[in-house]
Amino acid sequence: MTGEPHTTGFISRFLDMLAGQRQLSEHTLQGYRRDLEELASLTGPLTLPEIRSADLRRVMTRLHAGGLSPRSISRKLSAWRGFFRWLLEENIIAVNPAEDIHAPRKDKPLPKALPVDDAVRLAATITGNDDDTPDSKNRALCDHAMFELLYSSGLRVSELAGLDIHAVRQPGYLSAGWIDLDEKEVTVTGKGNKIRTVPVGDAAIDAIRNWLAVRRTPDDGADIRHIHALFLNSRGRRISPRVIQSRLKEHALRLGLPVHVHPHVLRHSFASHLLQSSGDLRAVQELLGHASITSTQIYTALDFQHLASVYDATHPRAHKKKTGR
16 A cells, blocks of 8 residues: 555545445535545544544644644544544454544633622522512512522532522432522532531522512422422423523523523532632532532642632733833
């Protein structure tokens, strides 16, 4: 086997196989072709049996150094790995040089957290609808209590929706989560059925008490899942995560916040603001209910962003002076 023309022939045969057996679209096949032809170009005079893992690693290093994103490199590597796997099945090569190669780690997008002032305003402000009816006022109190609790305790939206007014254990029903106003704490069942108890701030406690003062207890004939629910929708049933998301988005728009706000934004804000104040990563891990501290460490990047912004704004040597010279 000599040179690139032979390689190009195998690429065409591989693409024909993909088109026939996997029924891939023309757009996808063209993407495969580009990635495989780039491989042939980057490996130079090497024939397919001569390509080794070290050659592919050098190619990936060159692509990464050239600014190609880990996601794009991962896509190319997937195409190359499939190509070499087919060559191996066709007895054209003896070893798949891409089998044990891993793409560069993809950068994890940082969670979006609100600035402290925006988070506090979002949780503390009662907006409600434009009408002044009792139902509208009651809904505004319910929303206020939910938003205060989300920011106060960093709950997931599913955990918030699953809360009961107190712990209930009876035939056919067991509380997944509940609030204890006297102890100022909330107990929830998180991922992996892991139960955790989180403190609740005074502002959230007051907001919940105000909501409970107007909360209508569902009828005796109602489903047991709704009777004990802390937060109810307009029909007197346990509120759903989707309704909470919708109400929070509407609330943020009324306040004129410039970002799309969903419940997880308040969870991220809770975590990053707590870390900025305390620096205690382990405590934040426990409060969030993360099984591994690796999941929590992403907030250290958020904390660094805060420190970097302070540095940029205050350090006299942070920016080059703009002069006419």
